[in-house]
Amino acid sequence: MFKLLEPNKIFQITSKAPGYVLFLFVVVLTVGLTEALILSPEDYKQSDAVRIMYVHVPSAWISLGIFSSITLLSVSGFIFKNKNLFLIAKSLAPSGFVFNIIALVTGSIWGKPTWGTWWAWDARITSMLILALFFALYLIAWRIYEKEEKVFKITAFITIIGIINVPITKYSVEWWNTLHQPASINILSKSSIHSSMLFPLLIMTAAFALFSLLIFLMKYNTELIKIKNKGLDRL
Amino acid sequence: MIELLFMNGYGVYVLSAFGFTLLSFSGLYVITKLQFAKEQNKFVAKFGSLNSDKANSAKLQRINKEILANATNN
Numbered sequence: 280m281f282k283l284l285e286p287n288k289i290f291q292i293t294s295k296a297p298g299y300v301l302f303l304f305v306v307v308l309t310v311g312l313t314e315a316l317i318l319s320p321e322d323y324k325q326s327d328a329v330r331i332m333y334v335h336v337p338s339a340w341i342s343l344g345i346f347s348s349i350t351l352l353s354v355s356g357f358i359f360k361n362k363n364l365f366l367i368a369k370s371l372a373p374s375g376f377v378f379n380i381i382a383l384v385t386g387s388i389w390g391k392p393t394w395g396t397w398w399a400w401d402a403r404i405t406s407m408l409i410l411a412l413f414f415a416l417y418l419i420a421w422r423i424y425e426k427e428e429k430v431f432k433i434t435a436f437i438t439i440i441g442i443i444n445v446p447i448t449k450y451s452v453e454w455w456n457t458l459h460q461p462a463s464i465n466i467l468s469k470s471s472i473h474s475s476m477l478f479p480l481l482i483m484t485a486a487f488a489l490f491s492l493l494i495f496l497m498k499y500n501t502e503l504i505k506i507k508n509k510g511l512d513r514l
Numbered sequence: 515m516i517e518l519l520f521m522n523g524y525g526v527y528v529l530s531a532f533g534f535t536l537l538s539f540s541g542l543y544v545i546t547k548l549q550f551a552k553e554q555n556k557f558v559a560k561f562g563s564l565n566s567d568k569a570n571s572a573k574l575q576r577i578n579k580e581i582l583a584n585a586t587n588n
Contacts, residue, residue, distance in 0.1 A: 287577045294584050316532070317518065327521035330528045334535040377542050385531040392527050490539060497546045504553040504581055511560040511572060 286363055286503050293503075297496045304489040311486045314479035322476075329476070331389040337484040339382035339407065341491055345375030346410060347445055349417070350438040357435050365431050368438075369421055370499040374491040376414040383407055394458055402451035403459040406444055413441030558585045 315333035322329035349368040356364035387397045424430040452459045463472040
């Protein structure tokens with residue numbers, strides 16, 4: 280299976296894909312923004328402030344998803360001794376970090392009109408801040424350490440410790456009394472959000488996922504060329 | 515139009531949240547694109563400085579050919 284993940288084979292696809300993904304992202308984002316800012320209804324309690332949800336929630340979902348993927352890839356890279364899995368994880372991290380920051384900043388902007396404060400040391404917000412610190416540590420580790428073996432070990436360690444924070448973030452609203460409301464969208468049971476709001480939310484999530492795919496592809500190609508540059512030095 | 519931007523008094527919050535998101539997207543895209551272009555240019559320059567034997571042996575790797583082809587297309 281890992282033969283399919285060989286950089287030489289992957290590059291044939293990843294080098295051509297960004298153009299198509301960018302086009303698709305612009306189309307989906309345009310539809311999403313129209314739905315989120317114009318067509319979707321205002322909330323009976325929060326009025327138009329609810330529209331912040333369409334950027335805040337997808338960002339939080341994607342940053343949590345990316346951190347979980349990075350952990351899985353790093354651990355698998357360690358178990359199967361596959362360097363490419365570490366490279367894929369490294370290429371996912373920048374967009375995960377940016378989505379985490381977007382979730383924190385837009386959450387803070389949303390907090391002011393709904394809770395009356397820009398920031399509160401609420402369990403959900405604090406655990407998202409901790410996640411951002413783990414993302415930052417992960418990215419810094421790749422910059423500091425040059426020896427492959429060392430950086431693989433350290434980044435895998437950071438993700439294993441950091442992944443403990445992911446379920447805490449997810450279930451913080453159920454475990455503690457927080458300013459955040461419980462989840463409105465459930466995969467296994469009926470969601471409490473109305474379809475007129477769920478639809479734009481899902482479109483924006485798709486747009487954000489496409490953006491993270493785009494950044495991943497560009498970053499992964501950059502990393503592959505970096506490796507090839509080192510290869511040319513050795514010739 | 516003004517009503518659309520005003521959003522019952524929440525326009526400043528909503529638009530700044532969306533604005534920050536789109537600005538972050540643009541920033542990340544530009545930085546990633548510049549990093550990619552930098553590495554690609556470095557590769558082309560290094561490849562150009564190789565003698566013909568080394569260049570031919572490097573060209574045996576398909577990925578090197580792809581990188582060069584992409585660099586010429588951009």
